[in-house]
Structures are given as C-alpha cells and as structure tokens.
Amino acid sequence: MEFPMFQLTFLGANATVTGSRYLLETGRSRVLVDCGLFQGYKPLRLRNWAPFPVAPESIDAIVLTHAHLDHSGYIPRLVRSGFRGSVWCTPATRSLxxxxxxxxxxxxxxxxxxANRKGTSKHHPALPLYSEADAIACLKRFRTVDFDESFEPVPDMxxxxxxxxxxxxAAAVTAEAEGRRIVFSGDVGRYGDPLMPPPTAPDDADWIVVESTYGNRRHPAVDAGGELASALxxxxxRGGVAIVPxxxxxxxQLLLHLLTQLQAERRIPDVPIYLNSPMATDVSxxxxxxxxxxxxxxxxLDAMARNxxxxxxxxxxxxxNRRKGPMVIVSASGMATGGRVLHHLVAFAGDPRNAILLSGFQAGGTRGxxxxxxxxxIRIFGQDIAVKADVIQLESASAHADADELVHWLRSARRTPETVFITHxxxxxxxxxxxxxERELHWHAQAPEYRDTVDLAATGMSAVA
Incomplete structure (x- = not known):
C-alpha cells in the first residue's frame, strides 16, 4: 500500500529573522516557500555560500510571500545553481x-x-554571491497570481x-496537498498601519507557520507622526542632520509621507528632506x-513627491555629505548593512548635534x-567610526505586527490548527x-530548529524530526 507524502522542512528563519526558506514535499514534487538571504551574524551569512540543502534542480517551484530580500534575495543564486522552475508571487511582489x-x-x-581594490577580503579574488545580470536573468521565471485566486504551482498542490x-x-500563503492544508504567515502587517491595509485572517488550516519578529515586544501606543516629530x-x-536608515x-515611503504631513502641519521645521536611495525612489x-x-x-503621493x-x-x-544642517536624509539600508547610508554615517555620526533614527527591526549582528x-x-569600510550622534529607535514605524497583533492574527483563525510553528x-x-x-490560545506550538522536518501527511499532533 502506498502512503501519501506531505512534509515540511525548515531551511531558514529559525532562531533568526532572516533566510526565510520552507521546503514542502509531496510524493511527486518539491515547492520552496520563500527563498531569502541570510543576514546579520557571519555564521548565518555563510549559509548563503554553502551548497543548498537539496539539489536546486530538484525543486519544482518557488512560492513567494513578499519581496523583501530576507524572503526573496537568494533566488538569483538558486537559479544560477540549477533551479529551473517557476517563481509564483503577486503582481506587486514581482514589480518590487x-x-x-x-x-x-x-x-x-x-x-x-x-574588497578586491582595498584587499579587505580573505578570498582572492573576492566574488559576489550573484551579479546584477544573474538577478535580471532570474526574473523571467516569475509568474503572477492575484490575491485570493487559487493556482497550482505543481500538479499535486x-x-x-x-x-x-x-x-x-505581501501575502500569506495557503498550500494544500494530500487533503491537508498549511498556512505560512510571511511577515504579518499591522492593524493600524497608516500606509498599508490590515492583514487578512488566516485560512482554515491544519498547521500555521507564523513569524515572530516582535514576538516578545509590544509597539508603543503612540502616534507614528508624533513619535517622529518628537525625535526630530x-x-x-539645533541645526543638526538627521540620518534615517x-x-x-x-x-x-511611510517616513516620507509622515515628514510631509509634519511639515505641512508645522510640527517640525521646514528643512530640506532628501531621499538618497535610487531603489526607494523607484519603489515609491x-x-x-x-x-x-x-x-x-x-x-x-503627489504631496510627498513635491516635498x-x-x-x-x-x-x-x-x-x-559636505552640506551643513539642518536637514533630514532618508537612505537605505534599514539595518545599515550596505548602501549609500553608510557614507552618511561616516560623514555625520561623529557630530553630537546630529542624530541617527532607526525605523525598523534591527537583526542581530547588523550595524543597526x-x-x-x-x-x-561602528566599523564601516574597514574603519572604526565614532558614534557621537544621538541614536533613536522609532518603535511605532515598524511594519511588523507586535506580539499582541500576532496573537490577534492567530486568534482570528476560524478553527484550531494542530500545531503552530514559530519561526522568523x-x-x-x-x-x-x-x-x-500555548497559554492564551491553548494551541500546540513549536519553535523548529534549522533543517527540522515535519510529517504533514500524518494526523494528530505534529512532531519535528
């Protein structure tokens, strides 16, 4: 007698907020839900360079929850390593x-x-994980589906x-095979976000995989604009420069919208606001x-563009970097791991008149x-840069649900899942x-470790192996 197969292996986002990768396997196919980069501490980043845990050519499809690099940024490398399937996502995710x-x-x-020019790498020559050409080439594999429309990335799912x-x-992903159903939360948004709509209640499912970025914290009950104004x-x-990674x-986009509102309402001085991120400009x-x-x-949107x-x-x-304050510079990246913001930190972090405003979660091991x-x-471009500027973390600017909102999202499920897997x-x-x-919802919950596997075809309480 042939028994059905439906199993889940956790290939990332375990004990870290990066490297989101979940492998779903049936008897006939393999689907990877998210394909993200590991970021932060060096042992995590080295996983990007290690051979993928399963042969890339054996993966039939990728399903993306959203476009952030910790969920999508490994796709070019996987394609270069032999992946030949389709990447399924929403239209906006493909555009991003x-x-x-x-x-x-x-x-x-x-x-x-x-690194090659300065001799700062142990590798000679230092090579990129992938190139811009690799990234552009992988886009031909993308296929789009609108929210709430059912599709088959492989014939048996x-x-x-x-x-x-x-x-x-950004989406939650509901996958069904062998008569069993699992939901992947992706990154859960906020219910009162001034920029984005609230998250949708999860579909009925046998299992839910949920992120926990802010699983131990509550965002302060303050107005995002008010918190930003008080910081700025x-x-x-005092004539300072505010650097906002x-x-x-x-x-x-949220910060530029809030800054435009605050200046229109005269809640902050009418100073120049610069957006120094070609990528953020394109995204806007x-x-x-x-x-x-x-x-x-x-x-x-028009007011934000004018301002x-x-x-x-x-x-x-x-x-x-040669200008004097007062001014506000919004620049990527958000955790100060790369991009033009590093040059602004070199130029302005050493002046106590200035400030560095951090506007989202800062993963362990990052400069943020x-x-x-x-x-x-902080070490930037091989130099130790003194930090004398004020450092302020804007809690209300986060795009992630906090602990209460995560519990609320789970509670909105119409039936109790067999197990909730806590990741990311x-x-x-x-x-x-x-x-x-476990205490409030009285549901079974686990925090799987890297490369744990769960048998989803079995009935009853799940166990990792």
Missing amino acids: CRILLADSGRLLEEEAEY RVRFRRQGHILG RPVLE AFAVGRA ALYADYPDGHRLTRTQ TRVVNSVEESKAL ARLVAGDKT GEPEAAEALRTRV
Whole structure:
C-alpha cells in the first residue's frame, strides 16, 4: 500500500529573522516557500555560500510571500545553481523584485570590487554571491497570481495568496496537498498601519507557520507622526542632520509621507528632506501603479513627491555629505548593512548635534543592532567610526505586527490548527510567542530548529524530526 507524502522542512528563519526558506514535499514534487538571504551574524551569512540543502534542480517551484530580500534575495543564486522552475508571487511582489533583486546584485558586485581594490577580503579574488545580470536573468521565471485566486504551482498542490499588509504585494500563503492544508504567515502587517491595509485572517488550516519578529515586544501606543516629530525637533532646531536608515520598500515611503504631513502641519521645521536611495525612489513610483495595495491617496503621493528632494547620482550623494544642517536624509539600508547610508554615517555620526533614527527591526549582528545597543564605534569600510550622534529607535514605524497583533492574527483563525510553528524571530522572541500561543490560545506550538522536518501527511499532533 502506498502512503501519501506531505512534509515540511525548515531551511531558514529559525532562531533568526532572516533566510526565510520552507521546503514542502509531496510524493511527486518539491515547492520552496520563500527563498531569502541570510543576514546579520557571519555564521548565518555563510549559509548563503554553502551548497543548498537539496539539489536546486530538484525543486519544482518557488512560492513567494513578499519581496523583501530576507524572503526573496537568494533566488538569483538558486537559479544560477540549477533551479529551473517557476517563481509564483503577486503582481506587486514581482514589480518590487525587479527593483530589489537587481539592486542587491549590483551592491554585491560593488562590495566584491571594493574588497578586491582595498584587499579587505580573505578570498582572492573576492566574488559576489550573484551579479546584477544573474538577478535580471532570474526574473523571467516569475509568474503572477492575484490575491485570493487559487493556482497550482505543481500538479499535486493548490495554493492561494491572502493579503497580509506589511508591504506592497505581501501575502500569506495557503498550500494544500494530500487533503491537508498549511498556512505560512510571511511577515504579518499591522492593524493600524497608516500606509498599508490590515492583514487578512488566516485560512482554515491544519498547521500555521507564523513569524515572530516582535514576538516578545509590544509597539508603543503612540502616534507614528508624533513619535517622529518628537525625535526630530530637537535635532533640527539645533541645526543638526538627521540620518534615517530606512528599508527602501515600505518604511522609506511611510517616513516620507509622515515628514510631509509634519511639515505641512508645522510640527517640525521646514528643512530640506532628501531621499538618497535610487531603489526607494523607484519603489515609491510603484505606489501609483498599485493604488489598491496601500492607504495613500493620489493627493498624498503627489504631496510627498513635491516635498522630497531626490538624490540621483553618486556625485550628488557625495555632495550631500559636505552640506551643513539642518536637514533630514532618508537612505537605505534599514539595518545599515550596505548602501549609500553608510557614507552618511561616516560623514555625520561623529557630530553630537546630529542624530541617527532607526525605523525598523534591527537583526542581530547588523550595524543597526549595534547602534541600538549603544556601541560608541561602528566599523564601516574597514574603519572604526565614532558614534557621537544621538541614536533613536522609532518603535511605532515598524511594519511588523507586535506580539499582541500576532496573537490577534492567530486568534482570528476560524478553527484550531494542530500545531503552530514559530519561526522568523530571535530565540527570545520565538519562545515568548510560543509560550503565549500555548497559554492564551491553548494551541500546540513549536519553535523548529534549522533543517527540522515535519510529517504533514500524518494526523494528530505534529512532531519535528
């Protein structure tokens, strides 16, 4: 007698908020849900360079929850290594991946070139994980499906995307095979986000895989604009420069919208606001293409565009470092791991009149996390840079649901799942959410480890192996 096979292996996002990768296997096919980069601590980043745990050519399809690089950024490398299937996502996610993946490849090439020029790498020559050309080439494998439409990435599995807030195109993924159903939360958005719609309740499922980025924290009950104004006013009034490392997708647009409102309401001084991120500039243009994917009106988008001074060239970016305050510079990346914001930190972090405003979660091992921890020096381009500027973390600007919102999202499920798998969080956050799920919802919950496998074809309580 042939027994059905449906199993899940956790290939990332365990005890970390990066490297989201979940392998679903049936008797006939393999589907990878998310294909993200590992970021942060060096042992995690080295996983990007290790051979993929299963042969890339044996994977039949990829299903993406959304475009952030910790969910999509490994796709070019997987394609270069032999993956030949389709990548399924929402239309907005594909549009964002066109921007993010190409930019990621370009930055990886620049970092390798810099390391070779300066001799800062142990490898000779230093090579990029993948190139911009690799990123562009992988886009031909993308296929799009709208929210709530059922599709078959492989013949023996049905999938649908459910709107999840967070960023443009972000979705929860519901997958069904062998009469069993599993939901992947992706990144859960916020219920009161001024930029994005609230997340949709999860579909009925036998299992739920849920992120836990803020599984041990509550966002403060403060107005995002008010928190930003309180942080900025003292800096700008003393003639300082506010450096705002911001994720190019979502956070940069929210911050520019809030800054435009605050200046219109005279809650902060009328100083120049610069957007120095070509990627964030391109992403902002997509908001007009997907008006149903966010809360901003056309009038608000136009006002934001008029109020923002876009920095295009490298020469303009360098010139900005020679300017005096007061001014606000919004620049990627959000965790200060790369991009033009690093040059601004070199230029402005050493002046106590200035401030560094961090606007989202800072993964362990990143410069952003070290700044939040109070480090007085950070290493950039092989140099130790003194940090004398104020460092302020904006809790209300996060695009991730906090612990209460994650529990609320789970509670909105219409039936109790057999098991909730807690992933995509630092160990303390994952364990805190696991405990709350068991104590408050009275559901079975586990925090799987890297490369654990679960038999989804079996009935009853799940166990990892």
